[in-house]
Amino acid sequence: MTLDPAQPSLIAVKGLSKQFDLSPPWWARLLTGAQRRVLKAVDDVTFDIPRGKTLGLVGESGCGKSTVARCVTNLMVPTSGRVDFNFGGAVEPSTALSPEGRRKVQMIFQDPYSSLNPRWPISKTIAEPLKVFGLKTSRAEIRDEVRLLLETVGLHADDAHKYPHQFSGGQRQRICIARALACRSEFLVLDEPTSALDVSVQAQILNVMLELQARLHLTFLFISHDLSVIFQMSDYVGVMYLGRLVEIGPTAEVFRRPRHPYTQLLLQTVPRTNLVGQIRAPLSGEVPSPIKPPGGCSFHPRCPHVMDVCRSVAPKQTQSGAELVACHLAAG
Numbered sequence: 533m534t535l536d537p538a539q540p541s542l543i544a545v546k547g548l549s550k551q552f553d554l555s556p557p558w559w560a561r562l563l564t565g566a567q568r569r570v571l572k573a574v575d576d577v578t579f580d581i582p583r584g585k586t587l588g589l590v591g592e593s594g595c596g597k598s599t600v601a602r603c604v605t606n607l608m609v610p611t612s613g614r615v616d617f618n619f620g621g622a623v624e625p626s627t628a629l630s631p632e633g634r635r636k637v638q639m640i641f642q643d644p645y646s647s648l649n650p651r652w653p654i655s656k657t658i659a660e661p662l663k664v665f666g667l668k669t670s671r672a673e674i675r676d677e678v679r680l681l682l683e684t685v686g687l688h689a690d691d692a693h694k695y696p697h698q699f700s701g702g703q704r705q706r707i708c709i710a711r712a713l714a715c716r717s718e719f720l721v722l723d724e725p726t727s728a729l730d731v732s733v734q735a736q737i738l739n740v741m742l743e744l745q746a747r748l749h750l751t752f753l754f755i756s757h758d759l760s761v762i763f764q765m766s767d768y769v770g771v772m773y774l775g776r777l778v779e780i781g782p783t784a785e786v787f788r789r790p791r792h793p794y795t796q797l798l799l800q801t802v803p804r805t806n807l808v809g810q811i812r813a814p815l816s817g818e819v820p821s822p823i824k825p826p827g828g829c830s831f832h833p834r835c836p837h838v839m840d841v842c843r844s845v846a847p848k849q850t851q852s853g854a855e856l857v858a859c860h861l862a863a864g
Protein backbone atom coordinates (compact mmCIF):
# COMPACT_ATOMS: atom_id res chain seq x y z
CA MET A 533 0.00 0.00 0.00
CA THR A 534 1.34 3.47 -0.80
CA LEU A 535 0.34 6.30 1.54
CA ASP A 536 -1.35 8.26 -1.24
CA PRO A 537 -1.89 6.30 -4.48
CA ALA A 538 -2.92 9.54 -6.25
CA GLN A 539 0.47 11.21 -5.56
CA PRO A 540 3.87 10.05 -6.83
CA SER A 541 6.22 8.99 -4.02
CA LEU A 542 9.50 10.86 -3.75
CA ILE A 543 11.00 8.10 -1.61
CA ALA A 544 10.08 4.43 -1.31
CA VAL A 545 11.70 2.31 1.41
CA LYS A 546 11.25 -1.45 1.07
CA GLY A 547 12.10 -4.11 3.66
CA LEU A 548 14.81 -1.98 5.28
CA SER A 549 16.76 -3.78 8.01
CA LYS A 550 19.88 -2.83 9.92
CA GLN A 551 21.69 -5.12 12.32
CA PHE A 552 24.74 -4.32 14.42
CA ASP A 553 27.09 -7.18 15.21
CA LEU A 554 28.13 -6.61 18.82
CA SER A 555 29.86 -10.00 19.18
CA PRO A 556 33.26 -10.17 20.83
CA PRO A 557 36.04 -11.18 18.40
CA TRP A 558 36.15 -14.87 17.43
CA TRP A 559 39.15 -15.60 19.67
CA ALA A 560 37.43 -14.07 22.71
CA ARG A 561 34.32 -16.13 21.95
CA LEU A 562 36.51 -19.23 21.74
CA LEU A 563 38.23 -18.49 25.07
CA THR A 564 35.18 -17.42 27.05
CA GLY A 565 32.42 -19.36 25.28
CA ALA A 566 30.56 -16.07 24.76
CA GLN A 567 27.75 -16.14 22.19
CA ARG A 568 27.36 -13.91 19.12
CA ARG A 569 25.33 -10.79 19.89
CA VAL A 570 23.41 -9.22 17.06
CA LEU A 571 21.29 -6.14 17.64
CA LYS A 572 18.36 -5.67 15.25
CA ALA A 573 18.00 -1.89 15.20
CA VAL A 574 15.64 -1.79 12.21
CA ASP A 575 13.64 -4.79 11.11
CA ASP A 576 11.87 -5.00 7.74
CA VAL A 577 10.62 -1.42 7.57
CA THR A 578 8.60 -0.38 4.50
CA PHE A 579 7.10 3.02 3.75
CA ASP A 580 6.88 5.69 1.08
CA ILE A 581 6.44 9.45 1.25
CA PRO A 582 4.43 11.31 -1.38
CA ARG A 583 6.20 14.32 -2.88
CA GLY A 584 5.69 17.51 -0.87
CA LYS A 585 4.42 15.65 2.21
CA THR A 586 5.82 14.81 5.65
CA LEU A 587 6.04 11.41 7.28
CA GLY A 588 6.58 11.68 11.03
CA LEU A 589 8.34 8.79 12.78
CA VAL A 590 7.62 8.29 16.46
CA GLY A 591 8.47 5.74 19.10
CA GLU A 592 10.32 5.43 22.38
CA SER A 593 14.05 5.92 22.61
CA GLY A 594 16.04 3.15 20.94
CA CYS A 595 13.25 1.94 18.64
CA GLY A 596 15.31 2.61 15.50
CA LYS A 597 14.14 6.01 14.23
CA SER A 598 17.61 7.53 13.79
CA THR A 599 18.92 4.34 12.22
CA VAL A 600 16.17 4.56 9.58
CA ALA A 601 17.17 8.21 9.05
CA ARG A 602 20.84 7.33 8.62
CA CYS A 603 20.06 4.49 6.21
CA VAL A 604 17.84 6.62 3.95
CA THR A 605 20.45 9.39 3.80
CA ASN A 606 23.26 6.92 3.04
CA LEU A 607 25.12 7.73 6.27
CA MET A 608 24.77 4.04 7.10
CA VAL A 609 24.61 0.98 4.87
CA PRO A 610 21.49 -1.11 5.56
CA THR A 611 21.90 -4.85 6.15
CA SER A 612 19.08 -5.51 3.68
CA GLY A 613 16.26 -3.77 1.88
CA ARG A 614 16.30 -0.85 -0.50
CA VAL A 615 15.63 2.86 -0.66
CA ASP A 616 14.54 4.38 -3.99
CA PHE A 617 14.20 8.05 -4.84
CA ASN A 618 12.14 9.54 -7.63
CA PHE A 619 12.98 13.20 -8.17
CA GLY A 620 10.82 13.39 -11.27
CA GLY A 621 12.96 11.44 -13.75
CA ALA A 622 13.99 7.82 -13.42
CA VAL A 623 13.86 5.96 -10.09
CA GLU A 624 17.30 6.10 -8.44
CA PRO A 625 18.37 3.61 -5.74
CA SER A 626 19.99 5.39 -2.79
CA THR A 627 23.12 3.31 -3.23
CA ALA A 628 23.65 4.64 -6.75
CA LEU A 629 22.41 8.21 -6.53
CA SER A 630 23.72 10.62 -9.13
CA PRO A 631 25.64 13.65 -7.73
CA GLU A 632 22.48 15.66 -8.40
CA GLY A 633 20.39 13.14 -6.47
CA ARG A 634 22.87 13.20 -3.57
CA ARG A 635 22.59 16.94 -3.14
CA LYS A 636 18.79 16.72 -3.14
CA VAL A 637 18.85 14.49 -0.02
CA GLN A 638 19.93 16.36 3.11
CA MET A 639 19.72 15.79 6.84
CA ILE A 640 19.20 18.22 9.72
CA PHE A 641 20.36 17.00 13.11
CA GLN A 642 19.26 17.66 16.68
CA ASP A 643 22.37 19.59 17.70
CA PRO A 644 22.96 22.42 15.21
CA TYR A 645 26.22 23.45 16.89
CA SER A 646 28.01 20.16 16.29
CA SER A 647 26.90 20.09 12.66
CA LEU A 648 28.47 23.50 11.89
CA ASN A 649 32.20 24.08 11.50
CA PRO A 650 33.06 26.41 14.41
CA ARG A 651 36.07 27.81 12.51
CA TRP A 652 34.11 28.89 9.46
CA PRO A 653 32.01 32.04 9.19
CA ILE A 654 28.50 31.01 8.29
CA SER A 655 28.86 32.58 4.83
CA LYS A 656 31.50 29.93 4.07
CA THR A 657 29.34 27.11 5.48
CA ILE A 658 26.39 28.11 3.29
CA ALA A 659 28.53 28.88 0.23
CA GLU A 660 30.28 25.50 0.34
CA PRO A 661 27.48 23.43 -1.30
CA LEU A 662 26.95 26.16 -3.91
CA LYS A 663 30.61 25.77 -4.92
CA VAL A 664 30.92 21.99 -4.49
CA PHE A 665 27.84 21.26 -6.60
CA GLY A 666 28.67 24.02 -9.11
CA LEU A 667 25.33 25.76 -8.50
CA LYS A 668 26.91 29.22 -8.47
CA THR A 669 30.36 30.09 -9.72
CA SER A 670 31.15 33.79 -9.51
CA ARG A 671 31.99 35.33 -6.12
CA ALA A 672 29.27 37.95 -6.51
CA GLU A 673 26.63 35.32 -7.31
CA ILE A 674 27.67 33.23 -4.32
CA ARG A 675 27.61 36.25 -1.99
CA ASP A 676 24.15 37.29 -3.18
CA GLU A 677 22.82 33.74 -2.86
CA VAL A 678 24.17 33.41 0.71
CA ARG A 679 22.47 36.68 1.67
CA LEU A 680 19.22 35.55 0.09
CA LEU A 681 19.34 32.17 1.86
CA LEU A 682 19.96 33.83 5.23
CA GLU A 683 16.96 36.10 4.70
CA THR A 684 14.85 33.13 3.56
CA VAL A 685 15.38 31.41 6.92
CA GLY A 686 14.75 34.64 8.87
CA LEU A 687 18.34 35.73 9.64
CA HIS A 688 20.01 39.04 8.81
CA ALA A 689 22.03 38.98 5.61
CA ASP A 690 24.59 41.24 7.32
CA ASP A 691 25.37 38.45 9.82
CA ALA A 692 27.01 36.33 7.12
CA HIS A 693 30.51 37.09 8.42
CA LYS A 694 29.75 35.84 11.96
CA TYR A 695 30.76 32.46 13.41
CA PRO A 696 28.39 29.75 14.79
CA HIS A 697 29.17 30.58 18.45
CA GLN A 698 27.81 34.10 17.89
CA PHE A 699 24.30 32.73 17.28
CA SER A 700 21.65 31.22 19.54
CA GLY A 701 20.57 27.57 19.21
CA GLY A 702 17.50 28.48 17.16
CA GLN A 703 19.54 30.72 14.86
CA ARG A 704 22.10 27.94 14.36
CA GLN A 705 19.32 25.58 13.33
CA ARG A 706 18.21 28.24 10.80
CA ILE A 707 21.79 28.27 9.45
CA CYS A 708 21.63 24.48 9.01
CA ILE A 709 18.36 24.87 7.13
CA ALA A 710 19.92 27.56 4.91
CA ARG A 711 22.81 25.20 4.13
CA ALA A 712 20.35 22.42 3.19
CA LEU A 713 18.46 24.87 0.96
CA ALA A 714 21.75 25.91 -0.68
CA CYS A 715 21.97 22.32 -1.95
CA ARG A 716 18.57 22.82 -3.65
CA SER A 717 17.46 19.85 -1.57
CA GLU A 718 14.09 18.26 -2.24
CA PHE A 719 14.07 15.70 0.57
CA LEU A 720 15.00 16.61 4.13
CA VAL A 721 15.42 14.19 6.99
CA LEU A 722 14.85 16.14 10.19
CA ASP A 723 16.09 14.10 13.17
CA GLU A 724 14.72 15.75 16.32
CA PRO A 725 15.51 19.18 14.83
CA THR A 726 13.98 21.14 17.70
CA SER A 727 14.57 18.89 20.73
CA ALA A 728 17.57 20.93 21.86
CA LEU A 729 15.65 24.23 21.68
CA ASP A 730 13.29 25.86 24.15
CA VAL A 731 9.59 25.72 23.41
CA SER A 732 9.09 29.22 21.97
CA VAL A 733 12.08 28.84 19.64
CA GLN A 734 10.90 25.35 18.70
CA ALA A 735 7.64 26.80 17.38
CA GLN A 736 9.50 29.40 15.27
CA ILE A 737 11.75 26.78 13.68
CA LEU A 738 8.82 24.45 12.98
CA ASN A 739 6.98 27.32 11.31
CA VAL A 740 10.02 28.14 9.16
CA MET A 741 10.08 24.51 8.03
CA LEU A 742 6.36 24.45 7.25
CA GLU A 743 6.62 27.70 5.26
CA LEU A 744 9.61 26.46 3.28
CA GLN A 745 7.94 23.13 2.62
CA ALA A 746 4.86 24.85 1.19
CA ARG A 747 6.94 27.31 -0.85
CA LEU A 748 9.51 24.86 -2.22
CA HIS A 749 7.38 21.68 -2.25
CA LEU A 750 9.88 19.87 -0.02
CA THR A 751 9.37 16.32 1.24
CA PHE A 752 10.21 15.62 4.90
CA LEU A 753 10.96 12.58 7.05
CA PHE A 754 10.44 14.11 10.47
CA ILE A 755 11.64 12.32 13.59
CA SER A 756 10.52 13.33 17.04
CA HIS A 757 9.68 11.99 20.48
CA ASP A 758 7.13 14.75 20.81
CA LEU A 759 3.71 13.62 19.63
CA SER A 760 2.28 17.14 19.59
CA VAL A 761 5.09 18.24 17.25
CA ILE A 762 4.48 15.20 15.04
CA PHE A 763 0.77 16.06 14.95
CA GLN A 764 1.53 19.62 13.88
CA MET A 765 4.17 18.77 11.28
CA SER A 766 3.17 15.48 9.67
CA ASP A 767 0.69 14.46 6.99
CA TYR A 768 1.41 10.82 7.80
CA VAL A 769 2.75 9.15 10.90
CA GLY A 770 4.68 5.91 11.36
CA VAL A 771 4.95 4.36 14.81
CA MET A 772 8.05 2.28 15.52
CA TYR A 773 8.57 -0.28 18.25
CA LEU A 774 11.77 -2.30 18.67
CA GLY A 775 12.90 -1.68 15.12
CA ARG A 776 9.54 -2.45 13.48
CA LEU A 777 6.93 -0.16 12.01
CA VAL A 778 3.82 -1.24 13.91
CA GLU A 779 1.38 1.31 12.47
CA ILE A 780 1.46 3.81 9.62
CA GLY A 781 -1.22 6.01 8.11
CA PRO A 782 -2.61 9.55 7.79
CA THR A 783 -1.81 11.52 10.96
CA ALA A 784 -5.38 12.68 11.60
CA GLU A 785 -6.62 9.10 11.31
CA VAL A 786 -3.91 7.57 13.52
CA PHE A 787 -4.39 10.22 16.24
CA ARG A 788 -8.19 10.00 16.07
CA ARG A 789 -8.38 6.23 16.02
CA PRO A 790 -5.08 4.48 16.78
CA ARG A 791 -5.38 0.81 16.00
CA HIS A 792 -2.20 -0.68 17.47
CA PRO A 793 -2.22 -1.03 21.28
CA TYR A 794 1.26 0.52 21.40
CA THR A 795 0.07 3.61 19.51
CA GLN A 796 -2.96 3.84 21.81
CA LEU A 797 -0.74 3.79 24.90
CA LEU A 798 1.79 6.17 23.37
CA LEU A 799 -0.97 8.70 22.64
CA GLN A 800 -2.25 8.41 26.18
CA THR A 801 1.14 9.54 27.45
CA VAL A 802 0.60 12.99 25.86
CA PRO A 803 0.24 15.32 28.83
CA ARG A 804 -3.08 17.18 29.26
CA THR A 805 -4.56 16.16 25.91
CA ASN A 806 -6.26 12.83 26.07
CA LEU A 807 -6.45 12.25 22.33
CA VAL A 808 -8.05 8.82 22.44
CA GLY A 809 -10.71 9.20 25.10
CA GLN A 810 -10.69 6.83 28.03
CA ILE A 811 -7.35 5.92 29.59
CA ARG A 812 -7.34 2.17 30.10
CA ALA A 813 -3.71 1.50 30.98
CA PRO A 814 -0.57 3.64 31.07
CA LEU A 815 2.50 2.69 29.04
CA SER A 816 4.40 0.82 31.70
CA GLY A 817 7.70 -1.05 31.66
CA GLU A 818 10.65 -0.53 29.37
CA VAL A 819 11.38 -1.39 25.78
CA PRO A 820 13.02 -4.87 25.84
CA SER A 821 16.59 -5.31 24.57
CA PRO A 822 16.81 -5.35 20.78
CA ILE A 823 19.59 -7.96 21.20
CA LYS A 824 17.10 -10.48 22.56
CA PRO A 825 13.65 -9.24 21.57
CA PRO A 826 10.60 -11.17 22.83
CA GLY A 827 9.29 -13.87 20.46
CA GLY A 828 6.05 -13.40 18.53
CA CYS A 829 4.89 -9.80 18.64
CA SER A 830 7.72 -7.91 20.34
CA PHE A 831 5.18 -5.67 22.12
CA HIS A 832 3.34 -8.60 23.76
CA PRO A 833 5.01 -8.33 27.24
CA ARG A 834 3.61 -4.78 27.60
CA CYS A 835 0.37 -5.16 25.70
CA PRO A 836 -2.87 -4.90 27.71
CA HIS A 837 -4.71 -6.95 25.04
CA VAL A 838 -2.15 -9.77 24.73
CA MET A 839 -3.51 -13.08 23.37
CA ASP A 840 -1.85 -16.50 23.14
CA VAL A 841 -1.03 -16.05 19.46
CA CYS A 842 0.90 -12.84 20.22
CA ARG A 843 3.50 -14.78 22.23
CA SER A 844 4.46 -17.04 19.35
CA VAL A 845 3.55 -15.48 16.00
CA ALA A 846 4.88 -12.12 14.77
CA PRO A 847 1.92 -10.23 13.27
CA LYS A 848 2.06 -9.25 9.62
CA GLN A 849 1.06 -5.77 8.52
CA THR A 850 -2.57 -5.68 7.43
CA GLN A 851 -4.62 -2.85 6.02
CA SER A 852 -7.12 -1.35 8.41
CA GLY A 853 -8.97 1.63 6.95
CA ALA A 854 -6.36 4.01 5.51
CA GLU A 855 -3.64 2.50 7.71
CA LEU A 856 -1.28 -0.44 7.87
CA VAL A 857 -1.14 -2.12 11.28
CA ALA A 858 1.01 -5.01 12.53
CA CYS A 859 -1.24 -6.46 15.24
CA HIS A 860 -3.20 -9.71 15.57
CA LEU A 861 -6.15 -7.71 16.93
CA ALA A 862 -6.30 -5.53 13.79
CA ALA A 863 -6.02 -8.64 11.61
CA GLY A 864 -9.26 -9.80 13.28
Ligand SMILES: Nc1ncnc2c1ncn2[C@@H]1O[C@H](COP(=O)(O)OP(=O)(O)OP(=O)(O)O)[C@@H](O)[C@H]1O
Nearest residue numbers: 552571573591592593594595596597598599600822
Ligand atom coordinates in the same frame (compact mmCIF):
# COMPACT_ATOMS: atom_id res chain seq x y z
N1 LIG B 1 26.36 2.33 15.65
C1 LIG B 1 25.67 1.52 16.45
N2 LIG B 1 26.23 0.42 16.99
C2 LIG B 1 25.53 -0.40 17.80
N3 LIG B 1 24.23 -0.20 18.15
C3 LIG B 1 23.62 0.89 17.64
C4 LIG B 1 24.31 1.82 16.79
N4 LIG B 1 23.44 2.80 16.45
C5 LIG B 1 22.28 2.52 17.07
N5 LIG B 1 22.39 1.38 17.79
C6 LIG B 1 21.33 0.74 18.57
O1 LIG B 1 20.23 0.56 17.70
C7 LIG B 1 19.01 0.76 18.39
C8 LIG B 1 18.21 1.85 17.69
O2 LIG B 1 18.90 3.09 17.88
P1 LIG B 1 18.37 4.45 17.24
O3 LIG B 1 19.33 5.51 17.62
O4 LIG B 1 18.09 4.24 15.81
O5 LIG B 1 16.99 4.63 18.02
P2 LIG B 1 16.09 5.94 18.16
O6 LIG B 1 14.68 5.47 18.10
O7 LIG B 1 16.51 6.96 17.17
O8 LIG B 1 16.45 6.41 19.63
P3 LIG B 1 16.54 7.92 20.21
O9 LIG B 1 15.14 8.45 20.09
O10 LIG B 1 17.00 7.73 21.61
O11 LIG B 1 17.51 8.66 19.34
C9 LIG B 1 19.38 1.13 19.84
O12 LIG B 1 19.30 -0.05 20.62
C10 LIG B 1 20.82 1.59 19.71
O13 LIG B 1 21.53 1.34 20.90
